[in-house]
Amino acid sequence: MTAEPVLVSNLLDEARALIDARRYRPALRLLRSDAIPNGLERLHLLGLAHLGHRDAPAAIACLRRVLADRPDDADRLAALAQAHQADNAPFPAVRWFERAVRVSPGRPALTAALAGALRRDARYDDALVLARKALAAGDTSPDIRYEAAMAAAYLGRDAESLAHFDALLADDPEHAAAWFGSHAQALHGHGSEEALRRLRRATRCGGANGKYWGYLAATLRLLGRDAEADAVEAAEIGDNPKRRPLPDGARALLPKLSSDFRLFGNSGRLLRHALACATTPGLVLEFGVRRGTSLDHIADAAGQEVHGFDSFEGLPEGWVNSPRGVLTTGSQLPPVRDNARLHVGWFEDSLPPFLAAHPGPVRFVNVDSDIYASARTVLTALADRVRPGTVIVFDEYIGNRSWRDDEYRAFQEFAAENAVKYEYFAASPYTKQVAVRVSGVGRTA
Numbered sequence: 001m002t003a004e005p006v007l008v009s010n011l012l013d014e015a016r017a018l019i020d021a022r023r024y025r026p027a028l029r030l031l032r033s034d035a036i037p038n039g040l041e042r043l044h045l046l047g048l049a050h051l052g053h054r055d056a057p058a059a060i061a062c063l064r065r066v067l068a069d070r071p072d073d074a075d076r077l078a079a080l081a082q083a084h085q086a087d088n089a090p091f092p093a094v095r096w097f098e099r100a101v102r103v104s105p106g107r108p109a110l111t112a113a114l115a116g117a118l119r120r121d122a123r124y125d126d127a128l129v130l131a132r133k134a135l136a137a138g139d140t141s142p143d144i145r146y147e148a149a150m151a152a153a154y155l156g157r158d159a160e161s162l163a164h165f166d167a168l169l170a171d172d173p174e175h176a177a178a179w180f181g182s183h184a185q186a187l188h189g190h191g192s193e194e195a196l197r198r199l200r201r202a203t204r205c206g207g208a209n210g211k212y213w214g215y216l217a218a219t220l221r222l223l224g225r226d227a228e229a230d231a232v233e234a235a236e237i238g239d240n241p242k243r244r245p246l247p248d249g250a251r252a253l254l255p256k257l258s259s260d261f262r263l264f265g266n267s268g269r270l271l272r273h274a275l276a277c278a279t280t281p282g283l284v285l286e287f288g289v290r291r292g293t294s295l296d297h298i299a300d301a302a303g304q305e306v307h308g309f310d311s312f313e314g315l316p317e318g319w320v321n322s323p324r325g326v327l328t329t330g331s332q333l334p335p336v337r338d339n340a341r342l343h344v345g346w347f348e349d350s351l352p353p354f355l356a357a358h359p360g361p362v363r364f365v366n367v368d369s370d371i372y373a374s375a376r377t378v379l380t381a382l383a384d385r386v387r388p389g390t391v392i393v394f395d396e397y398i399g400n401r402s403w404r405d406d407e408y409r410a411f412q413e414f415a416a417e418n419a420v421k422y423e424y425f426a427a428s429p430y431t432k433q434v435a436v437r438v439s440g441v442g443r444t445a
């Protein structure tokens with residue numbers, strides 16, 4: 001039975017208040033009740049409640065229908081963009097945020113949201129340009145500073161990243177994510193004590209992510225500060241399944257840590273260091289290019305032709321909470337440096353003809369294709385090209401919940417099957433990268 005208009009309006013207000021208070025379950029219950037008739041406002045609130053309740057597909061379905069009625073409503077465009085973002089689809093999220101900013105320019109929150117969506121779509125250059133422009137125009141909100149800092153970090157500009165983080169922290173000293181993000185960038189210019197200070201500070205902020213303790217324990221462990229790592233693990237980690245993976249991953253590296261092992265916090269810096277350490281001549285390859293960020297570092301530092309392989313259609317199968325196809329660029333190829341060649345397709349199709357046409361050993365490989373099956377395909381195909389001195393960087397080696405079943409497992413199997421001797425000479429708990437140097441191959445090695 002439908003209620004009187006005044007009552008309906010009160011009920012919609014009540015639902016809105018529940019959503020504002022993040023009480024999504026009761027909001028959904030109320031909005032689904034017969035007391036509220038079908039209508040655009042009900043649908044809009046249903047979309048927001050589904051979004052809060054982490055049912056992104058349901059949110060998208062509602063918000064799309066609402067938008068059809070008012071296609072130029074910036075808030076509705078932004079809500080739909082957020083729903084796509086929550087659905088692990090940064091591509092449409094960027095498109096809807098761009099429309100929202102176009103119809104309602106000059107709104108700092110929308111600009112920061114667009115910069116965040118560009119970052120999630122790995123369009124770091126675009127995100128940084130947008131954020132710098134907003135900062136230059138006087139928008140100095142924590143959100144835009146955060147986006148500037150994150151995009152700069154991905155682009156390997158750790159000094160600029162740190163400057164943005166520090167400006168943010170001067171305004172908002174309790175911003176846990178900024179202390180956390182800044183610790184990794186501070187490592188390079190200011191050393192491990194300053195990085196640890198920032199990481200510890202992040203753990204003390206109100207509402208800090210409990211996983212920061214895992215980063216702290218792993219960083220201490222890889223710095224050889226075992227007593228402190230043990231104390232953090234005992235006090236803050238225990239059996240907590242969300243905090244355990246990174247310290248466990250760091251422990252797994254210890255037996256094969258090289259004497260020249262170095263800790264990193266910035267992906268580009270680790271890649272450049274790993275390339276500099278790869279002195280055995282041969283092919284330079286990357287598996288997993290996406291928007292070309294890491295390939296840019298590799299091509300810049302390699303001093304030779306480099307090859308990037310990708311379907312540009314995202315992951316061939318689901319991974320952790322992400323569906324098949326996540327990380328797609330919609331088949332768009334990124335611009336690359338003159339010495340970089342792209343090889344489009346699934347690795348199992350593109351790699352055999354490439355290897356047939358390119359004999360010789362491998363100098364350097366960046367495996368950044370996330371899942372076990374892709375790493376396994378690559379390592380199996382390259383098995384007879386790997387030599388003492390070959391360097392392999394893995395981008396998701398440790399730290400994820402499923403790390404033991406992903407790249408780590410593929411490499412452990414590869415090493416056992418081919419009697420590969422190796423050591424770990426660089427790692428970054430923050431980015432989850434690990435660099436491996438092969439020291440021997442085969443039973444007689």
Ligand SMILES: C[S@@+](CC[C@H](N)C(=O)[O-])C[C@H]1O[C@@H](n2cnc3c(N)ncnc32)[C@H](O)[C@@H]1O
Pocket residue numbers: 122287288289290291292293294295309310311312313314315316327328345346347348368369370373374377
């Ligand atoms: C994490 S992204 C790569 C990120 C990139 N290195 C960067 O710096 O931004 C992973 C990429 O691996 C690709 N990929 C994963 N498995 C693949 C496979 N078996 N064949 C082709 N491409 C694959 C996906 O298309 C996706 O673009």
